[in-house]
Amino acid sequence: xxxxAGLILAAGFSRRFGSDKRQAVLSSGETLLASSLKRVQxxxxxxxxxxxxxxxxxxxxxxxxxPVVRSELSEDGLGHSLASGVRAISEQSTAEALAVFLGDMxxxxxxxxxxxxxxxxxxxxxQPTCNGQPGHPVIxxxxxxxxxxxxxxxxxxxxxxxxxxxxxxxxxxxxxxxLQDVDTPAALR
Numbered sequence: 001x002x003x004x005a006g007l008i009l010a011a012g013f014s015r016r017f018g019s020d021k022r023q024a025v026l027s028s029g030e031t032l033l034a035s036s037l038k039r040v041q042x043x044x045x046x047x048x049x050x051x052x053x054x055x056x057x058x059x060x061x062x063x064x065x066x067p068v069v070r071s072e073l074s075e076d077g078l079g080h081s082l083a084s085g086v087r088a089i090s091e092q093s094t095a096e097a098l099a100v101f102l103g104d105m106x107x108x109x110x111x112x113x114x115x116x117x118x119x120x121x122x123x124x125x126x127q128p129t130c131n132g133q134p135g136h137p138v139i140x141x142x143x144x145x146x147x148x149x150x151x152x153x154x155x156x157x158x159x160x161x162x163x164x165x166x167x168x169x170x171x172x173x174x175x176x177x178x179l180q181d182v183d184t185p186a187a188l189r
Contacts, residue, residue: 002120004139005095006040006047010060010103011074011081013052016183021104022060024188032182034061035106040137041066043113044099050074050085067092077154086148096122098145099137100157107177108137115171125161125168128178134170135178141167 010033014021022033030038040047041063048067051057052074062068069088073080082100089098097120101108112128116139119126126139138157140148144167147160161168182188 002097002117002122003095004044004046004097004099004117004120005089005093006044006099006101006137007082007085007089008037008040008047008049008101008103009078009081009085010036011050011052011055011071011084012078012103013075017185021182024182024185026106026188030106031061032106032188033103036101036103037062037066039106039108039110040099040101043110043117046093046095048085048089049103050081076152079151079153079155082157083149083151086145090142090145090149095142096120097124097126097139097141098148099139101137102181104182105136105177105180106182107180109175109177112173112175112178113137115173119169119171123167125164127161127168127170128173128175129170130173130176130178132172133179135173136181137178 024032050069071081071084120139122141128135
């Protein structure tokens with residue numbers, strides 16, 4: 001079985017949301033970020049979270065045992081945050097694959113993660129789709145981590161998926177949670 005680390009990206013600035021969406025309260029009573037972290041940590045106990053340099057991790061509900069990566073260039077965009085997280089994990093973990101989650105996606109079903117994690121390997125990129133639409137988490141085999149380390153600006157890993165299209169395994173799931181992120185307050189309803 002492939003060893004897999006988790007990485008939750010939560011260093012964004014919630015500009016479209018209008019306030020710090022990580023602290024928005026869901027109907028369950030949990031904050032958006034705490035709920036997202038719990039889902040990931042349940043499936044992948046070896047998980048890291050990427051935060052802004054000045055964030056108070058405990059105030060955001062990050063479990064004390066979860067390693068925090070501070071993205072010094074988080075204001076420059078998602079690419080920098082992702083590269084920061086990959087750098088930390090590559091230095092601290094022997095995992096063969098990395099499952100990248102967004103900190104604003106609390107509705108991914110735990111059952112959905114099982115086939116995705118089972119398909120992971122060091123030489124493959126695994127991505128869920130729902131109704132043909134690509135979603136998260138995306139699981140990158142270790143051989144693709146150097147490409148992730150090179151990311152900059154406000155772009156995610158789409159370029160890595162395109163550059164290695166022959167290594168991408170898309171798995172269709174019946175879970176709209178892989179598509180549902182929270183960009184505006186209306187998305188919480």
